[in-house]
Amino acid sequence: MNFTLSEEQKTIQRTIREFAQKELVPKAAEIDRTAQIPEGIVEKMAGMGLFGMTVPPPLGGSGAGAVSLLVAVEEVAAACASSTMLIIPQIMVEQGLLAFGTEAQKRYITSLAKGEKLCTLSLTEPVAGSDIAALQCKATPKGDQYVLNGTKSFACNAGEADLNLVLVRTSEKPGASGLSFIIVEKGVPGLSFGEPLEKLGVRGIPSKEMIFKDCAVPRDNLLGKEGMGLVQLFAIAGLGGLSAGTISVGIARTAFQKAVEYAKERSAFDKKLREFEATQFAVADMAISIDAARLLLYRAAKSIEDGRPNPVEVFMAKTLAGEMAVEVADRALQIFGGYGYTREFEVERHYRDARAFTLYPLTAEVYRLLLGRTLLDLGLPWKGTPPIGPPSRPGTKRY
Ligand SMILES: Cc1cc2nc3c(=O)[nH]c(=O)nc-3n(C[C@H](O)[C@H](O)[C@H](O)COP(=O)(O)OP(=O)(O)OC[C@H]3O[C@@H](n4cnc5c(N)ncnc54)[C@H](O)[C@@H]3O)c2cc1C
Known part of the structure; x- marks a missing residue:
């Protein structure tokens, strides 16, 4: 077991962080206000290889892998959650075409991986x-x-x-x-x-x-065979769910960092906010839950990367991450007091962004349902689910 990122993953983290802080942070508020991603952002994200991290190099991606994907997604999400949402469908559709596409359909993969097509x-x-x-x-x-x-x-x-x-x-x-x-x-x-x-x-x-x-x-x-849509969805939903969960981590991280800075500057009762035990406890809980979610997400991604995808790990990680970010952003907003509720400080945007991820790609209740049913050997909850799929996929570790 190794809890450190590889040198390659650290390089990806540093490079994407620099890009996101320089190119996305200054535009994030405007993107939120205008509900539009400005021209040029997609091309710049494509130039950073953000659309092809799980596509093999011969097909136009970097093949950096699932953990590297999450490392990169966190950096983009920490800067601008909306921009990160461009990546998720891309990853899932690429995975679907790679796994089930005909040779003719696979021709789309390169242009998706390069961000030439969305x-x-x-x-x-x-x-x-x-x-x-x-x-x-x-x-x-x-x-x-x-x-x-x-x-x-x-x-x-x-x-x-x-x-x-x-x-x-x-x-x-x-x-x-x-x-x-x-x-x-x-x-x-x-x-x-x-x-x-x-x-x-x-x-x-x-x-x-x-x-x-x-x-x-x-x-x-038609992708693959008729009637296999749900099975295909679950084959590609792992990476999609983990990426969405990682957007939650990125949002929570930024909200947390802003709250920590504010707690060092703002005073009440002749003390900085950080002197209050209530603030210390809040910050401690926020840090614990961000790290816990990130580690669960990395674990599930590593299993996928190693060719032993484990739906239980995915369901756990995504459920925790989605709810964690709502709670962390909420507590961060509270540390800002009334100003947190205004657009003057961006923590209100992080709160609104975080809220999407107990709903997308599936709701927190549905992820819990999937987790509970898998643990109880009940299979997927949908009527008429074809017989292949979690939890009986080959290589699936059981609890
Ligand atoms: C920001 C955002 C982006 C999205 N992007 C996409 C996209 O790109 N493509 C796409 O196809 N969809 C997308 N969606 C839609 C999203 O996938 C759905 O909103 C989600 O799956 C829930 O479906 P619904 O809204 O119809 O809620 P419903 O299915 O009507 O559920 C309503 C409530 O009932 C609960 N519920 C339902 N069934 C159960 C059950 N069996 N047990 C317990 N509780 C249950 C739900 O958890 C929820 O709280 C997006 C949603 C959001 C918010």
């Missing part, structure tokens, strides 16, 4: 989010095409992305067994987008409805 991963619908088995958006086979009808909601980067990986119902089979992933490229007739949702936090990343009306795509755009 993507969405679109599951949620107005009628169903947590209950994936109840998704209704349909892709009806017709000749050599699928014809998509229905509405997706919330997809990050919808409308901007070049490529959409959409979970749809391709057969009348019940629940999750009728779901498949289909690739829908930008500009295809029959796909339109709603207005951006007005979100509480991570406001820079647009989330929109995707409306499919007789939207025809080639049958070749």
Whole structure:
């Protein structure tokens, strides 16, 4: 067991930290206020290799691995949570294409890894989010095409992305067994987008409805086999969940650091805030929980990197991290007193950003459900789940 980052990981940490502090920190408040990521940011993030860290070098990535990915994501999130949200769909879609894509579909990977193309991963619908088995958006086979009808909601980067990986119902089979992933490229007739949702936090990343009306795509755009959508989702959700959990760590770290600085400067009752035991206890608890979440995330990422992915580790880490950041940001805001509630100090933004990650990519309740059911040998909670998947995946360590 080794709790230190490798030299390569330390270099990634230092390089991405310098980049994020220089390029993203000065723009983060504006990104939040305008709900837009300014031109040039995607290109700069791409230049830092942030979109291809888990893609092998022959396909255009760095192959730096899962732990390095988390190291980098924390640095970006500590600077600007919205910008980090560009990375998550990219990682998951790349993993999906790598694991299940045809040779033709794999051609997308290089442009995704280089950030030349952006993507969405679109599951949620107005009628169903947590209950994936109840998704209704349909892709009806017709000749050599699928014809998509229905509405997706919330997809990050919808409308901007070049490529959409959409979970749809391709057969009348019940629940999750009728779901498949289909690739829908930008500009295809029959796909339109709603207005951006007005979100509480991570406001820079647009989330929109995707409306499919007789939207025809080639049958070749099916990812892998029909009916395997949920299984594929769980094969790629590990890295996605850990990356999202790490955004929580980055947000919490920054909120914590700002609270510590404020506690050293601000006085009350003729003392600095840091002299109060209440502040000392708050800071101690915040530090413990940030580190605990980070270590759980690293452990789960290392297992993935070593080829023995463990869903239990992922579910634990993501659940803890999401809730930890809400609590840490809340306590940081409290240390700032009334000023923490204003835009003068950015801790209110960290609080709003943190709140997204007990909901995304799945809610804290659903992660807990997955964890509890796995520990109790109950399998996934969705109706009609195909037989492959956690907890019976080969190489899965059991508790
Ligand atoms: C910032 C942000 C970005 C997002 N980006 C994307 C994206 O890129 N792509 C995408 O597809 N979706 C995205 N989503 C949507 C997100 O995945 C869903 O909001 C989430 O899965 C919950 O679905 P829902 O909102 O329909 O809530 P519901 O499923 O209606 O749940 C409502 C409440 O009931 C609880 N609940 C539901 N079922 C159970 C149960 N069995 N046991 C206990 N509690 C339960 C939930 O935890 C929640 O508290 C995003 C959401 C946010 C906030």
